[in-house]
Amino acid sequence: MILQHRKKSRILIAIAKEENKRTDITAVSRCKNSIEKVFLKKGIKPETLFLQQKDFKNTESLKARISDINPLYIVNLFEGFSNFPQQEADFVRLLEDLKIPFTGNGSLTLLNCLDKMRTKNILKKNNLPVAPGFFVRNMKQVKTRRVNFPLFIKPCREDGSWGVHNDSVVYDRKELFSVIQKRLRFFPQGLLVEEFLPGKEYSAALIGNSNYKVMGISEIDYSKCHALQKHKRSSCKRHKAVPFLTYEAKWNHRALNYRLTMPDYTPKINRTLRRNIISLSKKAAKALGCRGYFRVDFREAFGKLFVIDINPNPDINNDSGYLRLAYGKGYTYAEIIEKIVQLANYH
Ligand SMILES: Nc1ncnc2c1ncn2[C@@H]1O[C@H](COP(=O)(O)OP(=O)(O)O)[C@@H](O)[C@H]1O
């Protein structure tokens, strides 16, 4: 086993050095600590490779730094920087050039999945079901569009529901214009406007480099949110229940929407639907060239499934959704980390 031999070789855990209190960002350093513990139990002390924005101004010196260490492999927890998520892919590209094994997904997959419009086009080309939608970068692009309400507005190049708020679903042109205008100020790289899919949300956790294995499927049932939303349509926007995962719903344990949208990690899903989710996840992963560990997210609308998001290198904290599904399959935290590390060696 990779975690048990060649103890003298250096193993690096790559992580961003960034002072940011965003919960999705601090989650990464928590993850590093948990993974370190797994290694320490095997008698191996990994080192940390801290990455700063300035490293990307002179990648030759970053390359030299890594080459000098010549690690056996890199456990890649680097997700880019809060204002530069694309550097997640740049870093992996650099490791590919150096031919150093690393955990998780390759640079092209990361690059494509960081851009939701690009992901959507690749999925569409591969005949996978996606929500009808379009990309906007300025108000002119909205004016000429014929659209079916309600619509959902999300940043094209973010993840972790960053930029998804209670007002992300819009019911008429006035709301559409107002939310797009507001959001473009924060996300000038562009937004994705999609038909709103009101049904259940599913997330499939997968592992593997090409022979993918689905470890489990979680489900979010939004019926309580739909009911409360109808009931309280006119109440304070900040505290209303909404039937989708906002940033608050994903990361703020005290938020109303966090409580209302807790995923069920052992849902009763009928056999046909389960088969459908598994088959679509694998096809979507293949289309995007996913490897290592990743999640494929779906939403249902009127009895049909749509792929809404592909998450290469998702959160692998010991309390993350990915791990909860793995525990359901009987794996321990250490076993999953070991599997992820083993897959790194086949890049
Ligand atoms: N077309 C859509 N219809 C309904 N809800 C959506 C749609 N797209 C995204 N969502 C909701 O927004 C959340 C975040 O969107 P997603 O595309 O998964 O981006 P992120 O990369 O930020 O997770 C999803 O978990 C889902 O609840």
Ligand SMILES: [Mg+2]
């Ligand atoms: Mg998502």
